[in-house]
Amino acid sequence: MNREVLLQARNVSKRFGAVRVLHDVSFDTYRGEVLGILGPNGAGKTTLFNMISGDLKPSGGEIRLGDTTLAGEPPFRRCRMGIGRTYQIPHPYIGMTTFENLLVAASFGSGRTESESYAFCAQVLVDCELADRANTSSGSLTLLDRKRLELARALASDPKLLLLDEIAGGLTEEESKALVALVRRIRDRGVTIIWIEHVLHALMAVADRLLVLNFGEKIAEGPPQEVIANAEVKRVYMGVDA
Numbered sequence: 001m002n003r004e005v006l007l008q009a010r011n012v013s014k015r016f017g018a019v020r021v022l023h024d025v026s027f028d029t030y031r032g033e034v035l036g037i038l039g040p041n042g043a044g045k046t047t048l049f050n051m052i053s054g055d056l057k058p059s060g061g062e063i064r065l066g067d068t069t070l071a072g073e074p075p076f077r078r079c080r081m082g083i084g085r086t087y088q089i090p091h092p093y094i095g096m097t098t099f100e101n102l103l104v105a106a107s108f109g110s111g112r113t114e115s116e117s118y119a120f121c122a123q124v125l126v127d128c129e130l131a132d133r134a135n136t137s138s139g140s141l142t143l144l145d146r147k148r149l150e151l152a153r154a155l156a157s158d159p160k161l162l163l164l165d166e167i168a169g170g171l172t173e174e175e176s177k178a179l180v181a182l183v184r185r186i187r188d189r190g191v192t193i194i195w196i197e198h199v200l201h202a203l204m205a206v207a208d209r210l211l212v213l214n215f216g217e218k219i220a221e222g223p224p225q226e227v228i229a230n231a232e233v234k235r236v237y238m239g240v241d242a
């Protein structure tokens with residue numbers, strides 16, 4: 001694996017008033033990998049994403065993209081620096097078609113001309129197997145296609161780092177296999193991915209490494225098979241006593 005660090009988090013903490021949600025979390029994400037993030041509900045996973053994307057400010061610590069600190073960078077600039085994300089609850093522009101949804105994301109996230117954006121979005125639609133739904137209103141897509149659209153919108157800003165927040169939830173096994181294949185294709189094209197997911201078999205099928213959070217602290221990080229065999233992970237995440 002390429003060991004060049006793309007994203008570096010050091011001692012990242014977050015408090016909401018007196019409530020400590022993340023405490024001193026440090027990790028590296030290597031260029032070209034899929035890093036899976038696991039953890040029970042409320043462990044702080046989405047909060048961590050919100051601090052990488054700039055939706056929330058850390059209470060302490062630092063996050064860097066390559067050599068650049070993200071401190072003080074608003075979300076739109078982080079998007080232009082190459083950080084794309086999906087949200088747990090997709091919010092497509094319901095009145096718009098699939099293609100129009102992508103165009104909005106592309107014009108927001110990149111410095112492309114209009115015709116370049118059209119060509120790029122057409123390719124993203126093909127990559128995400130949405131080409132035959134290009135003119136479908138986003139409000140009438142199936143759940144799998146809504147997930148694909150959420151992913152496609154993040155890709156339309158041409159990210160080098162893609163943050164996926166529980167995109168496999170609610171899918172059938174066949175559908176989640178299709179989604180895993182799509183994530184793998186995106187990774188194979190050189191996009192680095194951090195994927196928060198409760199659907200363990202989906203994550204295990206594609207993650208190069210796993211990181212586990214519990215009550216805002218990192219309790220394990222490493223190769224997937226090693227991490228899920230870890231006694232503490234089994235206890236807190238799978239409810240299994242070693």
Ligand SMILES: Nc1ncnc2c1ncn2[C@@H]1O[C@H](COP(=O)(O)OP(=O)(O)OP(=O)(O)O)[C@@H](O)[C@H]1O
Nearest residue numbers: 016019021039040041042043044045046047048088
């Ligand atoms: N804006 C906020 N104000 C106060 N508390 C918050 C805020 N956002 C999140 N929290 C709390 O922080 C904790 C971590 O939330 P977070 O959404 O990061 O967890 P998570 O690991 O993503 O959980 P899930 O798997 O259920 O999505 C929770 O207890 C949540 O209630």
